[in-house]
Amino acid sequence: MKIIKYSNKYKEDLHQMIKEARISIGLNSNLREDLYDINKYYIDKGDMFWLVVNQKEEVLGCLGYSKIENKEEAFLHRFYIKPSMKRRGIGTKLLAFVEDYLKNKGIKTLRVHLGESKKNWYESYSFYPKNGYKEYEDRYMMKEIIG
Numbered sequence: 001m002k003i004i005k006y007s008n009k010y011k012e013d014l015h016q017m018i019k020e021a022r023i024s025i026g027l028n029s030n031l032r033e034d035l036y037d038i039n040k041y042y043i044d045k046g047d048m049f050w051l052v053v054n055q056k057e058e059v060l061g062c063l064g065y066s067k068i069e070n071k072e073e074a075f076l077h078r079f080y081i082k083p084s085m086k087r088r089g090i091g092t093k094l095l096a097f098v099e100d101y102l103k104n105k106g107i108k109t110l111r112v113h114l115g116e117s118k119k120n121w122y123e124s125y126s127f128y129p130k131n132g133y134k135e136y137e138d139r140y141m142m143k144e145i146i147g
């Protein structure tokens with residue numbers, strides 16, 4: 001398993017993994033607009049989007065971020081792990097990697113939206129607090145990552 005910067009060569013596999021992940025939690029398989037052009041919505045803006053891939057180069061997970069303008073804060077986006085690979089520490093490793101990356105970039109606070117429905121996004125509501133995030137508004141959590 002390795003964490004890599006997004007590349008278009010993984011686009012189709014990424015989309016399939018996210019569709020599987022969404023269906024597994026009772027959502028439709030529709031993708032958000034940003035996932036059709038990750039370079040435009042993340043990379044070209046100076047933000048980042050990472051993938052977790054296995055030795056066969058299959059996408060096992062993803063996570064992106066966007067910096068909040070004029071602040072030392074970033075918003076995490078599109079954190080998905082392939083359903084068959086959950087509960088193996090992949091998400092925890094990916095989140096720790098991104099937190100370290102952003103800390104080195106001078107980011108001090110991370111924010112995340114947990115999804116509209118606790119019924120569907122129940123894993124997020126337990127995962128983030130286990131990793132030091134605290135709720136600051138309904139369906140939103142944050143973590144200070146000051147070094």
